Amino acid sequence: MLVADRLSPTSYVVLGTIALRGPSTSYDLKRAVGRSIGYFWHFPHAQLYSEPQRLVELGLLDAETEAQGRRRRTFRLTDAGLDELRAWLAEPTPEHFQMRDIAELKLFFNEVGEPGDVARLAREQVAAHRERIAVYEDMQARYADLDAVAKRMITLRLGLEMEHAALRFWSALLDEVG
Amino acid sequence: MLVADRLSPTSYVVLGTIALRGPSTSYDLKRAVGRSIGYFWHFPHAQLYSEPQRLVELGLLDAETEAQGRRRRTFRLTDAGLDELRAWLAEPTPEHFQMRDIAELKLFFNEVGEPGDVARLAREQVAAHRERIAVYEDMQARYADLDAVAKRMITLRLGLEMEHAALRFWSALLDEVG
DNA sequence: CGCATACGATCCGTTTCGGACGGTATGGCA
DNA sequence: TGCCATACCGTCCGAAACGGATCGTATGCG
Numbered sequence: 001m002l003v004a005d006r007l008s009p010t011s012y013v014v015l016g017t018i019a020l021r022g023p024s025t026s027y028d029l030k031r032a033v034g035r036s037i038g039y040f041w042h043f044p045h046a047q048l049y050s051e052p053q054r055l056v057e058l059g060l061l062d063a064e065t066e067a068q069g070r071r072r073r074t075f076r077l078t079d080a081g082l083d084e085l086r087a088w089l090a091e092p093t094p095e096h097f098q099m100r101d102i103a104e105l106k107l108f109f110n111e112v113g114e115p116g117d118v119a120r121l122a123r124e125q126v127a128a129h130r131e132r133i134a135v136y137e138d139m140q141a142r143y144a145d146l147d148a149v150a151k152r153m154i155t156l157r158l159g160l161e162m163e164h165a166a167l168r169f170w171s172a173l174l175d176e177v178g
Numbered sequence: 179m180l181v182a183d184r185l186s187p188t189s190y191v192v193l194g195t196i197a198l199r200g201p202s203t204s205y206d207l208k209r210a211v212g213r214s215i216g217y218f219w220h221f222p223h224a225q226l227y228s229e230p231q232r233l234v235e236l237g238l239l240d241a242e243t244e245a246q247g248r249r250r251r252t253f254r255l256t257d258a259g260l261d262e263l264r265a266w267l268a269e270p271t272p273e274h275f276q277m278r279d280i281a282e283l284k285l286f287f288n289e290v291g292e293p294g295d296v297a298r299l300a301r302e303q304v305a306a307h308r309e310r311i312a313v314y315e316d317m318q319a320r321y322a323d324l325d326a327v328a329k330r331m332i333t334l335r336l337g338l339e340m341e342h343a344a345l346r347f348w349s350a351l352l353d354e355v356g
Numbered sequence: 357c358g359c360a361t362a363c364g365a366t367c368c369g370t371t372t373c374g375g376a377c378g379g380t381a382t383g384g385c386a
Numbered sequence: 387t388g389c390c391a392t393a394c395c396g397t398c399c400g401a402a403a404c405g406g407a408t409c410g411t412a413t414g415c416g
Contacts, residue, residue, distance in 0.1 A: 008371085009280060016287035027395055037286060042276045044373050049396065072395080082290075089284055089291035093299065096306060097279035098220045099340070102187060102271050108215060108333045109194035112260075113267035121271065128274060155286045158347045162277070165343035169336045186402075205364050222404050227365065250364075 003058050003084065013037060014051050015060060015077065015085045020152070023076040026052060036152065039136075040159055060084055103170075122174040129167040136160050181236050181262065191215060192229050193238060193255065193263045198330070201254040204230060214330065217314075218337055238262055281348075300352040307345040314338050 017032050018024050024032070029048045037043070052075045055061040060081035063073050077085075103125050110118050140156050143149050195210050196202050202210070207226045215221070230253045233239040238259035241251050255263075281303050288296050318334050321327050 009278075009283060010372090012283065012287070016283070016290065019287065019290045025395085030395090037283070040277050040279065040282055042278070044375095046374070046397080047372075085287070086291055089287060089295050090298075093280050093284060093302060095280055096310060097277060097281065097344070099218050099275060099277055100187075100220075101218065101275035102273055103275065104218055104333055104336055105187060105190065105194070105215070106267055106271060107336070108330055109190075109197065109263070109267060110332075111329045112194065112197045113264055117267050120268075124271060132274060151289045152286055154288075154351070155282055158282055158285070158344070161343040161347045162340060165339040166275070166336070169339045173332070188403085203364085208364090222406095224366080224405070225403070228402095 003060070003080075004087070006054075006058060007084070007088075009041075010043075010047055010051055011055060011060075012085065012088055013041070013043070014048070014055060015081055018061065018075060018077050019082065019085055023074050025072045025074050027072070040155065055081065119174065119177050122170045122177065125170040126167060126174060129163050129170065133160065133163045133167065136163065181238070181258075182265070184232075184236060185262070185266075187219075188221075188225055188229055189233060189238075190263065190266055191219070191221070192226070192233060193259055196239065196253060196255050197260065197263055201252050203250045203252050205250070218333065233259065297352065297355050300348045300356065303348040304345060304352060307341050307348065311338065311341045311345065314341065 013033065014029060017029055017037070021028065021032055026049045029052070030045050033043055033048065052061055052063070052073075056063050056075070060078055061075045062078055063075050065071050065073050103121060106113075106121055107118065110121075136156055136159055140153065140160075143153055191211065192207060195207055195215070199206065199210055204227045207230070208223050211221055211226065230239055230241070230251075234241050234253070238256060239253045240256055241253050243251050281299060284291075284299055285296065288299075314334055314337055318331065318338075321331055
């Protein structure tokens with residue numbers, strides 16, 4: 001069995017984050033993911049504890065446990081791990097993105113609800129997307145000139161495009177239904 | 179324990195789809211979801227067989243089994259089920275939408291890859307989003323004047339906004355690195 | 357009549373999920 | 387110095403989600 005067959009997107013998040021930050025504990029990963037990828041890829045933290053262990057067993061990471069104190073486990077990329085990550089970056093991406101938007105679901109079923117529901121929903125969504133846009137713009141402003149992270153920050157532009165698209169849609173809908 | 183606490187978005191997809199189409203078998207649900215919600219909310223078909231049964235136990239659906247032949251089970255909404263659905267439609271939606279976009283993940287980690295990777299990725303994504311836009315536009319054209327489904331088709335507009343946003347982003351990126 | 361194909365349903369092992377919990381270090385204050 | 391509050395850090399576990407494999411049933415066609 002190919003190693004790559006045993007890997008999920010989660011695996012690559014772990015490999016990639018360690019590649020970017022250097023040797024990391026699970027807690028480091030948790031915080032790093034929370035501040036970055038977490039915004040566009042939902043992630044239960046428990047995975048950041050189990051997944052690295054799996055990757056060690058597959059030979060893509062190795063681990064070192066602190067001698068005393070908390071006995072934190074620090075994971076670092078092996079050569080095989082880096083190769084695997086690079087291969088993944090180079091290969092085609094057949095899956096289309098997936099969305100999970102409760103609001104869109106509610107909108108789809110709006111016929112069943114009360115007349116006012118759609119307007120309330122739209123108002124809420126407008127507010128939520130505005131808020132998120134503010135967060136992204138703030139991040140962009142704070143990191144814009146840090147060369148070290150500039151290349152990662154490009155995903156923020158995609159996030160902003162998406163948020164603006166959603167905002168446009170819900171605003172227009174709100175105009176229509178009042 | 180409140181009934182609503184035992185419900186997931188999946189539950190509302192089932193309740194909502196039955197509300198829109200009337201009494202349905204699991205297979206009906208599977209096809210209906212595949213043609214509509216499936217485009218913006220990923221769904222393993224097995225759930226459409228287990229979830230209705232759960233909802234029967236919660237009193238939100240009731241079921242009738244064909245006497246002979248395939249003994250299909252047809253599910254219909256109970257009053258409690260309709261109330262539950264309506265309550266959900268009326269209540270606030272605190273969660274922000276979630277995306278899962280492998281391409282965005284790869285872009286975030288692009289520093290680790292080869293220089294050409296980003297351009298290849300962008301080219302792929304441009305093609306994929308163009309294709310999806312064509313599908314949506316086709317659906318829109320075909321159903322535009324069917325009053326029966328017009329209200330649901332509004333979610334298509336949101337889907338199109340999202341796809342165009344993604345397309346804009348990847349096209350611009352391609353211009354920059356391509 | 358027999359076979360190919362689409363229809364319809366279920367099973368089951370694996371992975372994900374997320375919330376709850378429990379232990380550990382640190383700094384401040386009494 | 388000892389205690390407490392708080393942040394830090396890690397794990398567990400039941401419940402869903404997942405998806406692929408499988409299996410019976412009807413239908414149409416040669």
